[in-house]
Amino acid sequence: MAPEWLKSYKRSYLQGDMSAGIIVTIMLIPQSLAYALLAGLPPQIGLYASILPLIAYAVFGTSMTLAVGPVAVASLMTATALTPLATPGSSEYTFLAMQLAMFTGVIYLLCGVFRLGFLSHLLSHPVINGFIIGSAILIAISQLKGILGVSIPNGSVVDTLSSLYASLGLINYPTLYIGIASIAFLFYARNGLASLLNKLGLSKEQAGLLTKLAPMVVVIISTLLVGTNDWAGVLGVKIVGSIPEGLPSLSYSLPTVAQSKSLLMPALLIFIVGFIESVSVAQSLALRRQQKIKPNKELFGLGAANAASALSGGYPVVGGFARSVVNYAAGANTPLASIFSAVLMLIVLLGFTGYFFYLPHAVLAATIIVAVLGMVDFSTVKHTWKYSKADGLSLLGTTLTVILVGVEPGILVGVSISILSYLWNASHPHIAIVGRVEGTEHFRNIERYSVQTLPNAVFIRIDENLFFGNIQAVEETIHSVLHQHPEVQNIVILGPAINSIDSTALEVLCALNTQIGAMKKKLHLAEIKGPVMDRLRGSDLISELTGNNFLHAYEAFEALARRA
Amino acid sequence: MAPEWLKSYKRSYLQGDMSAGIIVTIMLIPQSLAYALLAGLPPQIGLYASILPLIAYAVFGTSMTLAVGPVAVASLMTATALTPLATPGSSEYTFLAMQLAMFTGVIYLLCGVFRLGFLSHLLSHPVINGFIIGSAILIAISQLKGILGVSIPNGSVVDTLSSLYASLGLINYPTLYIGIASIAFLFYARNGLASLLNKLGLSKEQAGLLTKLAPMVVVIISTLLVGTNDWAGVLGVKIVGSIPEGLPSLSYSLPTVAQSKSLLMPALLIFIVGFIESVSVAQSLALRRQQKIKPNKELFGLGAANAASALSGGYPVVGGFARSVVNYAAGANTPLASIFSAVLMLIVLLGFTGYFFYLPHAVLAATIIVAVLGMVDFSTVKHTWKYSKADGLSLLGTTLTVILVGVEPGILVGVSISILSYLWNASHPHIAIVGRVEGTEHFRNIERYSVQTLPNAVFIRIDENLFFGNIQAVEETIHSVLHQHPEVQNIVILGPAINSIDSTALEVLCALNTQIGAMKKKLHLAEIKGPVMDRLRGSDLISELTGNNFLHAYEAFEALARRA
The missing domain is CATH 3.30.750.24 (STAS domain)
Incomplete structure (x- = not known):
């Protein structure tokens, strides 16, 4: 049962697929490590979630250019779901993250079988936008501890901010300098570097792609600096440390009934959010090339990717916006590009994890902060409010609930507001x-x-x-x-x-x-x-x-x- | 601030109002005792809920003919809400019932202030019908113990049925005979008596009204029989016993925070169900005489009635279907009819409660069973199913959930099904x-x-x-x-x-x-x-x-x- 795209593969596709595969991998390495950190998992789990899921999606998905893997929001949702259940970083926590991926995958597959993709339509754009803004702010705040080099427990945003305030005396200044320098460079790369490269003679597209490599540049420079000067030992800069080399074992054991109960709702929400993000990215990219994706088949592709993530010791994966756009722009013609990425990640995992020993946590935190703040677009808030007060309220209600109460209540509040306001309108007919x-x-x-x-x-x-x-x-x-x-x-x-x-x-x-x-x-x-x-x-x-x-x-x- | 109807009162209205007031009172006495029993309350609470609330509604309501007071479904909902919180019949239970009326009243008034009457539109007819059928079956089953003369604890329908089965050896046969005879007579009165009276020369309307007095006839005959023959002492027939004479004390003390939390949701549901029943009855009666009711003002009228019930030691009240129709048919022209009823109930309470000492519980149970089974109309189920499978499903889903899980989950399931099916339809546009x-x-x-x-x-x-x-x-x-x-x-x-x-x-x-x-x-x-x-x-x-x-x-x- 070879996938459609493989049967009609043309030799001319190969170059685009290879270069896209390489560029996406260079983005994926720091992101997968950083997002695993955000999810409260050991760094190698991010690498595990970037191999088999890519291959599973390449076989069962319908988009030619969607790049599946760990993403910020699903990582935050994983952390939110699992922190009450186990200690972050513990083996039980990792086990539960893997179960969460399996639950998510099964929900995708069940919705595919019963053609329930329409459920995802219950999230309106204001709710999604409000959710993204709220999550981004929440994620950025949660990463401040990495930039400051202090240890504080996970908790509500108020707890986090007050713990940070209480820890101001304990700041590790070398870490702070590394963090600030990384953030500054990454923001410059996102905003100014492209036009500079453009002026230097690169085409706009080439310049845009090159700037995507900035996180990898920061990773390499900071790792070299910290490693050669032993800043970890001398200055107390927190580093990633040893990442176990070698393949994850392919295995799966069933969770307990109590675990299943606590994982069901988070898995459902990760499914809804992940499905919407993946399908909307896949659809907008497909349309630019007059291709078509099939939302009901996407349920199987993404379900297979999550199940594959669970089987190989990973955690929930999503078709992410940023990497998919890069994959597309770098010339990916078919999912072979993702298979190249998977193979390259596998090579990294087999022999190169030692190179990340001296990578400072602050750099990963900076990568996350810059990535998520890039998702915040306040002009959307203004537009939405102007067009419809009800939609504006559901956006702000979702954002505030996400930040002040939590990710899951935020989605539930947003969905309730948008359904109620639709019913209110329909109840007041003209x-x-x-x-x-x-x-x-x-x-x-x-x-x-x-x-x-x-x-x-x-x-x-x-x-x-x-x-x-x-x-x-x-x-x-x-x-x-x-x-x-x-x-x-x-x-x-x-x-x-x-x-x-x-x-x-x-x-x-x-x-x-x-x-x-x-x-x-x-x-x-x-x-x-x-x-x-x-x-x-x-x-x-x-x-x-x-x-x-x-x-x-x-x-x-x-x-x-x-x-x- | 005299009500509108009083300012324009005409002398010609008086006769109709007086005769309607008398006939409704004769219906109200056995019903108020029976529904208090159903709600798990001492019988006098039913009488208390039939005095001040009627006057409050007469002052603040907008319907000319709505008869407010204790009704079957709200009594069942009261029992369901309070049984987990206190022992039925205890003074704490009675206190909570009074608080429930106050909460319900406050919700009415708040919805009136914020003009939230539209919230009640969230219940579709299939949900209301399913709810009524389920509640009626649940109520009828709960009253079987009264007919059989056995004592079993309150519980789920499965528990009740299995307790009844286990108690079959303990049946009090004299009680059973009284119960069966009462049910038989009341069913005959409902179905055959009117046409007999019609043949005997009474007009159809007079015959219909006379049959409404059947419960009072059963009450009088059974009380005389039990009292003169001392069936309570000799045969063990359970009787109402002494009902405290005199006025309820007008007082109110605040509930604890924990009590408030457990009462909020039940009060909300009693409000929704009660408001829908009251408004739909009031509206259909108003229209027959080219009058008009104002749903947003009704919120104040019904809120005042519930608050008045709470202040005078009662429990939640509703504008009930059966008594309102009788009130209308007996010629009520204005709410003065209800004020007459209230005064008559007051007289009963002041000097005549002793007359109900020998009234057997089985007769009250029979009154309830016949009244609620009259609300079940299976042809509605058939029609609804034929017109729309989605509506049929929300009806049956509500009925089954009410019977098997409970009254509140039943409403929530029904509302969810009807909102989801509306959204499903709107999500699949033509x-x-x-x-x-x-x-x-x-x-x-x-x-x-x-x-x-x-x-x-x-x-x-x-x-x-x-x-x-x-x-x-x-x-x-x-x-x-x-x-x-x-x-x-x-x-x-x-x-x-x-x-x-x-x-x-x-x-x-x-x-x-x-x-x-x-x-x-x-x-x-x-x-x-x-x-x-x-x-x-x-x-x-x-x-x-x-x-x-x-x-x-x-x-x-x-x-x-x-x-x-």
């Missing part, structure tokens, strides 16, 4: 009383236009699907009309914008019809759409309708005008 | 590719009609509001079209059924517009409604639209036909 534009077949709002009306009939147009949440509003409007205009004999509901009627709405309409009949008046329908009428046929509303079911509003208008 | 009906300005689905299309343009009509839940489906459709028909240069989105676009949908449309532009193709809009366009103006979608923003589909068709 209902217009309309009249006929003289001499035409068009009907317009009587409050906005000068239109013809009939003394014995009111035409009500409802611009929303009728469901349990808004049918009361419709009922109240009709009651008001009947109460205020006792002379009205006919109520006409116009339904050109009604796409569905649920059984609650149907029952209320039936009751209204009966009530209107008891008053010796009539309820009419007009312009009900085909699919809606298909379902209404056979219901009491149609069989006992006191008035008529008109195809067009003007038909109703003319018929009722004759009766006036 | 999207049609349309063409022009030759020679007209109408556009129809190309799969259903033979229509004109253009080689260089595709017209896509989306029959749903665009929001975070369904914009992906729109995106995927457009991606598919672009992928399958590379010759297409123009995508036209038709929006006659789009009533709103949230910021997620807007961002996706902007991204699509950019992607389509990058392919040297164009995205056009047509027939976007006024209010939607008002909000879109100023967004990137409009300012950077690659194509045109047409008023009508046929304009777009003609313009693009010229470019083809």
Whole structure:
């Protein structure tokens, strides 16, 4: 069962795939070490999560350029989920991280089998943006201890900030200088270096790619400086230390029931966030080359990647934004680029982990801080707020809850706000009383236009699907009309914008019809759409309708005008 | 601040109000005792909840005929909420019941202040119906112990049934005979008696009203029989015993924080269920007389009634269906009828509670069973299932969860199912590719009609509001079209059924517009409604639209036909 892309592989693809594979690997080495640190795991776990998952996705995924592996947000979520369950860095913690990847993978696969990809649509952009901003700030704050060279326990953002404040006397200044220098260089690389290289004659694309190598440059320079001067021993700079060489053992043992229960919810949230990030990146890259990804198949590709991560001792993986874009820009034509990356990471793991012995933690912390702050875009907040207060609130609510309460409550609050605000909107439908534009077949709002009306009939147009949440509003409007205009004999509901009627709405309409009949008046329908009428046929509303079911509003208008 | 109805009171109203007040009181006496029993409270609490609340609602409510007081479902919910917190019948339990009424009242009042009445719309009819059926079955099962004359602890339905089975050897047969005879008579009164009385010369309405007095008849006969023959002493028939005479003391003391926490959720659910029942009854009765109730003011009326119940030692009250209908049919013209009822109940409480000493519990249990089984209507289940499988599922899911798990989880499950199924529907919008009906300005689905299309343009009509839940489906459709028909240069989105676009949908449309532009193709809009366009103006979608923003589909068709 060779993947599609392999069957139609062309020799001309090879160069692009190879160079993309190399460039992504150079990005991936510091990131995988840093994100493992962020997740509270030993550094080699980041390397493990960067080998088999890439191959699994290459075989089962549908995107040509998505780069799967450890990412910042999923690492933070892993740390949040596991810190209450075990001591970070312990073997139990590592075991649970591996289980979390397996749970995430199984959820992906189950959603793939039951075609539940639509669940991920429950997260609106404001929630996702709010979540990313909140997580980025949370991650940046959590890495300050690495820059300052102090040890503080994991905890809430308030605890972390107060512990940092209390530790200000214990700052390791050499570490701080390394951290600040790294941050400064990485920010410069992100913002100024590209235009400098551009001026020096490199193409814009080449310059952009080169700047992505900056973290690796910082890693090499800092490791050399710390190693040759023994800053770890002399100045107390905290370093990565020995990373076990060699392959992870491929194995899996079942978690306990209690562990499973505590891992289920975090795995579900990592799945939702990871799936949305992966699919949206994959989709936007595919479209630029007129390719297509299949979201339901992506569930299998990403599920296989997470299961592979679990089997090889890793932790949850995601198709990340930054590396995927680099992979694309560096010329990746097929997932062979990721397979090259995996092979290169394997080589690093087999023989080169010793080279990272003197790598300072502060550099990894700096890499994380610069990466996550790059994800924060405050103009989005402004735009969202301007377009819709409800969406702005769900963004800010999510951000604040993520920062002050936690990652998981943040998502839940955001989802609740966005669902409630959607329901609120749908529960307050636009209902217009309309009249006929003289001499035409068009009907317009009587409050906005000068239109013809009939003394014995009111035409009500409802611009929303009728469901349990808004049918009361419709009922109240009709009651008001009947109460205020006792002379009205006919109520006409116009339904050109009604796409569905649920059984609650149907029952209320039936009751209204009966009530209107008891008053010796009539309820009419007009312009009900085909699919809606298909379902209404056979219901009491149609069989006992006191008035008529008109195809067009003007038909109703003319018929009722004759009766006036 | 005299209520509206009192200012315009006419002398001719008096007779109707008095006779309605008397008939409702005769119904209310056995019901208030029985429902207090169901709620796990001493019988006098039911009487307390039938005096001040009626007066409070008469002053602050807006319905002319709603009869407020203890009802079956709220009594069950009270028992469910309080049983884990205190021993039924104890003074702590009674104290908590009073607090529950206060919490419920405060929630009503807060929702009134913040105009949150719309929250009650989150319960769809299938959920309400499923809830009523489940509660009725649960209540009926809980009363079997009263009919059998055995004592078993409160518990889940499975526990209750197995305890009943284990107690079959302990049945008190005289109690069982009284219970069965009462049930039989009450069922006959409900179904056969009215037509008999009708044949005997009474009008249909008079006959209907007379049958409502059946519970009082059973109460009187059974009390006389048990009292004169001392069946309680001789045969062990369980009786109500002494009910303290005299007024409840008007007082209120605050609950502890722990008590408040456990009462909040039950009070919220009692509020939601009670508000929906009260408003729907009030509304349907008001409409029959061309009157109008104001749902937001009802929040104050019902809130005042519950607070009054709490202050006078009662428990949560609701505007009940059965008594309100009787009140209406017996000729109540204004809330003065309820004030008469309250005064009569007060007289009973002051001097006549001794008359209920020999009233057997089995009769109260029979009253409850017949009343609640009258609320079960299986034809609703059939209708709902036939009209919509999703609505049918939320009905059955609610019923089963209520019976097997409990009242509160049942409501939560029902609400979740109905919201999810609404979101599922909205997430799977009807999207049609349309063409022009030759020679007209109408556009129809190309799969259903033979229509004109253009080689260089595709017209896509989306029959749903665009929001975070369904914009992906729109995106995927457009991606598919672009992928399958590379010759297409123009995508036209038709929006006659789009009533709103949230910021997620807007961002996706902007991204699509950019992607389509990058392919040297164009995205056009047509027939976007006024209010939607008002909000879109100023967004990137409009300012950077690659194509045109047409008023009508046929304009777009003609313009693009010229470019083809």
